[in-house]
Amino acid sequence: MMVTIRIAVLAFASLSAVSILASDYSYTFTTPQREMRYQSLMEELRCLVCQNQSLADSNAGLAQDLRKKVYDMISTGNDDDQILDFLTDRYGKFILYDPKLNYENAPLWLLPILMICIGVYVISRLAKQGERSEAVIPQSAQDDADALVKHLEERSKQL
Amino acid sequence: MKAQPIIPIAIFILLVALFGIGLTKDPRLIPSPLIGEPLPEFELSLLHHPDDIVEKHDLIGEYMLLNVWASWCVACAEEHSLIIDLAKQKIIKIVGINYKDKSSDALRWLEEKGDPYDSTLVDFDGELGMDLGVYGVPETFLIDPKGQVLYKHVGPLTLEVIENNLLTLTRPEQ
Structure with missing residues (x-):
């Protein structure tokens, strides 16, 4: 044994x-x-x-x-x-090739997050500007568009 | 919306400036975590008297330079005449640490080139070298009377380094 x-x-x-x-x-x-x-x-x-x-x-x-x-x-x-x-x-x-987060290297770790935040902010601002410019379509163009839509609707009813 | 080229240009200039500063720095110089810390403990034999063991407390008590060198190190020969000149002035104690070297080679080297050291310790297996964070000989440490490391220089010494970085630290502030 x-x-x-x-x-x-x-x-x-x-x-x-x-x-x-x-x-x-x-x-x-x-x-x-x-x-x-x-x-x-x-x-x-x-x-x-x-x-x-x-x-x-x-x-x-x-x-x-x-x-x-x-x-x-x-x-x-x-x-x-x-x-x-x-x-x-x-x-x-x-x-160390893979140093832990500390005060000295914190900017390196946080910079990408900061960049993403800036990117999101810029994109959201551009998007808002897009909405605003939609709101200031000249009245004449709006009228033309409305007339066209009306015309197309009538045509589709006739068919 | 009008394009605003000022912001991208400003970012570009900022990055160029940042990289420019980065280029002027030497990536081989690694900040030593030992500055402000006490000199590590050691027990090493003397090159000229291998039976005598020297410890840290045998050496400290005054300002001194610890010069880590080896006979196989080319840059050590480069700085050696400067160390000999400094030793002649007798303004600071200079202790040599013979790093990972054959003692016979080291003795011959000192005989040929002159021996500026008050004493030379034998660090045959590089143990003190590791405790001191030595990564490229020659390296020179300035030690204060209490045994604290005040400064570390990596690479061959120059007149500027000796005067501006080492000796100024040993003088009382005016």
Whole structure:
């Protein structure tokens, strides 16, 4: 009985121990969840040396160090917030590709909403102007139109 | 309704001005979150005396420059003569941090180019570098007597930076 449990545990452990191949290290994670967290953190962290690459893409020495740091922090049980705090305390919010809303970046987040509001306002004003110009059709043109409608109605009755 | 070209033109000029200002800024300069914060704790050995361990409280107590450098770093050689000149004036303590370097290479480099540092600490695995948010050597930090970071310069030092950004901060306000 004990032996089968042991075999089952071993089999499960070998299945769940997933390793990923980076260019510098081959990291082994104890659970697939940890590996997924590692992968997604790599994608959302910027390499500061080569600024348009994420940590996952970069081969810079600093990126290798930061990958190792993130791996170590995940392995010792830190959650994502602790890891991101650790990095932003040292390198600033610039390291985040997806920064959270704060006072500094609020204009960037709010500008699109403001633009939509301005757009809605402009369109509604144009629409109102359209209504108003409808109201000032010259009387002669209105008379002509009325006469035409009357004429057409009579024609349709005759048919 | 008459067309009003003034508003679109004004918006256009505003955007051009905004982008123009953006172009004059260097995207490589990242504001350091360390300014105004205490220098991180560390325990590092000395380059010239590998058996001696130096901690943060051994160094602080006066204004000092922390210069992060490496023998493999080309820009470090560029600023080195300026640091030697500054050291000769003896107006501020200059501490070197040898970042991710082989100690033998670092010692040879200092022998060839001159050693302006009061002491040089060995940060072989870049741990202090990470705590300092170093992303491109050379980097230079100005530390006040209480151990607070006052200023950080990324890239080779220039005479203007030394005078206008570093030394002025060490002088009492008139």
